[in-house]
Structures are given as C-alpha cells and as structure tokens.
Amino acid sequence: MSLSPGDSLLRHSHLLQILFCALCLCGTAAPARAAGFAQVGTTSTWDHIFAGVRAESMGQAELAVSQGPMSILDNPAPLPEGRPVQAGYGHLGYIGELDFHQYGVAAEMGAFRIGWARLDLRSDSKLIRTGYNPSGTGETFKMDDRVNVFAAGMNVARLLAPGSDWDWTVGAAYRHHRYARLGEVRQGDGVDIGSSARYQYRLPNTRWIASAAGVMRNVGDSDMLPYDTRLGLAVSCVVTGEQGHDLMALTFAYVLDDDRRDSAYFGGRRLGIELTLLAVLSFRVGHDEQMFGGSSQYGIGLAVPRQWLEPVGIVIDWGSMGMGDNLFGETSRSMIAVTGILDL
Numbered sequence: 001m002s003l004s005p006g007d008s009l010l011r012h013s014h015l016l017q018i019l020f021c022a023l024c025l026c027g028t029a030a031p032a033r034a035a036g037f038a039q040v041g042t043t044s045t046w047d048h049i050f051a052g053v054r055a056e057s058m059g060q061a062e063l064a065v066s067q068g069p070m071s072i073l074d075n076p077a078p079l080p081e082g083r084p085v086q087a088g089y090g091h092l093g094y095i096g097e098l099d100f101h102q103y104g105v106a107a108e109m110g111a112f113r114i115g116w117a118r119l120d121l122r123s124d125s126k127l128i129r130t131g132y133n134p135s136g137t138g139e140t141f142k143m144d145d146r147v148n149v150f151a152a153g154m155n156v157a158r159l160l161a162p163g164s165d166w167d168w169t170v171g172a173a174y175r176h177h178r179y180a181r182l183g184e185v186r187q188g189d190g191v192d193i194g195s196s197a198r199y200q201y202r203l204p205n206t207r208w209i210a211s212a213a214g215v216m217r218n219v220g221d222s223d224m225l226p227y228d229t230r231l232g233l234a235v236s237c238v239v240t241g242e243q244g245h246d247l248m249a250l251t252f253a254y255v256l257d258d259d260r261r262d263s264a265y266f267g268g269r270r271l272g273i274e275l276t277l278l279a280v281l282s283f284r285v286g287h288d289e290q291m292f293g294g295s296s297q298y299g300i301g302l303a304v305p306r307q308w309l310e311p312v313g314i315v316i317d318w319g320s321m322g323m324g325d326n327l328f329g330e331t332s333r334s335m336i337a338v339t340g341i342l343d344l
Contacts, residue, residue, distance in 0.1 A: 004046050035272055052102065053090055053337040057299025057319035058272025059286025061253040063232030064196060064211040065274075068315070070103030070117045072151040075232075077171030077194040080155050083313075083341045084108055089335030091318075102337065111158040113171070114151070121145040145179040146274045151192075167198040177225055190218040190225040209236040228259040249276040280305060286321070299335070313341035 050071045055062050063075055069086040069288035071078040083106075090102035099122070106115035107219040122144050153171025157164060165253025173192040178185070194215035201208045213232040234253040241247050255270040268289030276282040306313050319335045 008077070023038045023272065044068040048239045053092065053299060053317040053319045053335045054284065054301060055295050056092070056321055057284040057286060057301075057317070057333055058253060058274060059270045059288040059295075059297050061232070061270040061272030061286055061288075062214040062273065062274075063215065063230055063233070063253070063255045064234040065232075065236070065251060065253055066213075068337075069106040069115055069340075070102050070337075072104070072106070072115045072149050072173055073102075073117050073119060073147075075194055075196065075213055076173035076192045077169040077196050077213070077215075078113070079155040079167050079169055079196050080113065080158075081233075082108070085342040087342075088262050088337060088339035088341065090335070092335040092337075093224050101150045113155075113169075114154045116151075117149045119147045143179070145177075147175055147177045149173050149175045149192075165200045165202070167195075175225065191217055192217040205240050205242075207236075207238040207240065209238065210234075211236070228257055230258075246276075246279045249279070250274070253278075276301075279317045295321060302331055311342060315339040315341070 008194065024106045052066075052068060052073065054067065055071075055074060060074075066075045066078045067081060069088045070090060075307040081334040086104075086106045088102070088104045090100075092100040092102070101120045102117065103120075104115065104117035106113060149170055151173035153169050155167055155169050157166040157168040173194075175190050175192065177188045177190075180186075184197055195213065196213040198209060198211045199276045201210075202314065203320050211232075213230075215230045215232075217229075232253065232255045234251055236249055236251040238249045239247045251272075251274045253272045253274070257268060257270070270286065270288045272284065272286035274282055274284045280303050282303075283298075284300065286296070288297065299317060299321060301315065304314040304316075315338070317335075317337045317339070321335065
C-alpha cells in the first residue's frame with residue numbers, strides 16, 4: 001500500500017519531525033515572553049493547583065500526557081485518547097477541610113475534540129489567617145469559587161497523514177471565573193492556547209513514546225485569571241505481549257512552569273512517574289515545587305477491564321498530597337475521581 005505524500009514526509013523526514021516539536025514547544029512561548037504581568041485572584045490559585053487526581057498524584061508533571069475530560073483545566077489541547085465520549089467527576093480534599101468538586105465531559109470526533117470542565121470550591125466560614133498572623137483575629141469568610149472551561153482542539157497530524165506514528169494537536173479554551181467572598185462577587189474571562197505532540201517508535205514487543213506540550217494560559221492578560229506558560233515533556237516505555245496487549249507502561253514526566261510575575265511563589269519545576277500494569281493498575285508518585293517550598297504526592301489508579309462493562313469503561317483514581325509542616329500545620333489530604341468512558 002502506497003503512502004500519501006503527507007504520511008511519507010512525517011515518517012521519513014527527520015527535519016520535519018524536529019520542526020513539529022519546535023512548533024509545539026515554542027509556538028505558545030513566544031508571545032508569552034513579550035507579555036507583562038497579571039494579578040491573579042484566589043479562584044485561579046486553586047485552579048492552578050488542582051487539575052485532577054492523576055495530575056496531582058504525579059506532582060502536576062503530566063501536562064504532556066494529560067488524560068480524561070478534566071484535562072482541559074490544565075491543557076486546552078490534550079492528545080487524542082481514542083475515546084468517543086468521556087464524562088467524569090472528581091472530589092479533592094485540601095487544607096482546612098476545603099472541598100473541591102470537578103466535573104467534565106469530552107467528545108472526540110475524527111480529528112476533532114471538544115470538551116467542558118468545571119471546578120467548584122465552596123466552604124463554610126473560615127478563619128482569616130496570614131503568614132504574619134497564623135492565629136487570625138477572629139474574622140471569618142466564606143468561599144464560593146468556580147471556573148468553567150470550554151475547549152476545542154484538532155489533531156493536525158491525523159489530517160495531514162492518517163495512520164502515521166505522529167499526533168499533533170492544537171487547541172484553545174475559553175474560561176470563566178467567578179468567586180464570591182467578603183461580600184464581594186468578582187468575575188473574569190480569558191482564553192488559553194496550547195499544542196501537544198506525540199511520536200511513537202515501535203520495536204518488537206516494545207513501544208517508545210515521546211510527548212511534549214506547550215500551554216499559555218490567559219492570553220489576554222485578564223485580571224483574576226491564571227497567567228502562566230508551561231512546558232511539559234514525557235517519555236514512556238510500553239512493553240506488549242504476543243497478542244499486542246500492554247503488559248507494562250512506565251512514564252517519566254517533567255514540567256517547567258513560568259508564571260512571569262514578580263514573585264515565583266506558584267512557579268517551579270515538577271517531576272512525576274507512573275507505572276501501569278496490564279493497562280489496569282497504575283502507581284504514581286510526584287514532586288511539585290510550586291506549593292509552600294515543595295510537596296510530594298502519590299496515588300493509584302484502577303481502570304476496570306473494558307470487557308466487563310462494554311461499551312462503558314470506568315477509571316477510578318485516588319491520591320494523597322503531603323505538604324509537611326507549614327503554615328497550615330502537618331498536612332496530608334486525599335483525592336478521588338471517577339471517570340466514565342463510553343464507546344459509541
């Protein structure tokens with residue numbers, strides 16, 4: 001069977017492959033360098049930290065290998081998963097018994113993907129404390145934060161060269177933030193742009209997968225919204241059996257985050273590792289330097305075998321975040337998320 005011109009170029013031109021990666025990694029970074037600084041509201045602080053249970057378990061280093069319907073909270077152009085319809089819910093506990101709720105749906109239609117995700121944070125009255133006054137003054141406030149994200153992306157490689165070992169997505173997301181506290185309600189809107197690339201090198205019983213992602217959030221420098229540029233890299237080794245089924249997959253992921261503000265309080269580097277056995281059970285660890293000088297996370301994931309529930313699939317993720325002894329005391333919180341997949 002003859003290859004299409006685009007397929008031939010993608011398979012045999014090393015120069016074009018390098019250009020693909022360069023475009024993916026640098027395309028979103030160039031406008032960021034020329035941008036100024038932004039004020040970031042409380043909602044976007046939480047949004048910046050909590051992108052999902054799998055993300056947190058890997059120290060938020062999974063940008064280049066993000067998965068699931070809630071992935072657009074972090075990456076407007078996630079790589080295709082081959083799942084026509086996804087829906088998910090996540091619950092995350094945090095310091096001071098704050099609870100976060102996540103919802104998301106996504107659909108892949110050929111080379112195109114659309115999705116919606118929401119993050120809610122609500123609380124009862126909380127004591128106002130600062131680093132200078134950790135005991136507070138008796139004043140309290142309530143939280144009612146929420147963010148909605150709508151995203152659309154396209155797998156350019158699938159259009160140029162169907163069937164190749166390349167995936168290259170580009171996408172954009174619109175996000176709306178709302179938070180209410182101290183008797184004040186504030187809202188903000190912004191646009192994120194991103195691009196992700198993946199290349200698979202196949203050997204007998206083994207696949208090596210290199211992935212990269214570049215994301216620029218809040219292109220218009222809107223007040224209240226997260227304003228950062230992220231570069232993510234990942235390498236995976238997948239061992240397959242005689243029938244082509246995945247026996248083991250080991251992924252190393254890294255993210256460099258630049259929020260381009262005077263303070264690098266929420267900036268830093270992240271490292272995550274994920275080991276998946278039989279495409280069912282996953283073990284994850286990660287380290288995130290962005291929070292309170294650094295935090296370590298770990299978690300597990302369980303994908304119910306598809307043949308048990310076809311055409312429905314269920315993935316359950318659990319994680320724990322330990323931040324050591326800090327302003328909020330000795331802290332360790334649990335997170336859990338359930339994602340449903342429907343093959344139509």
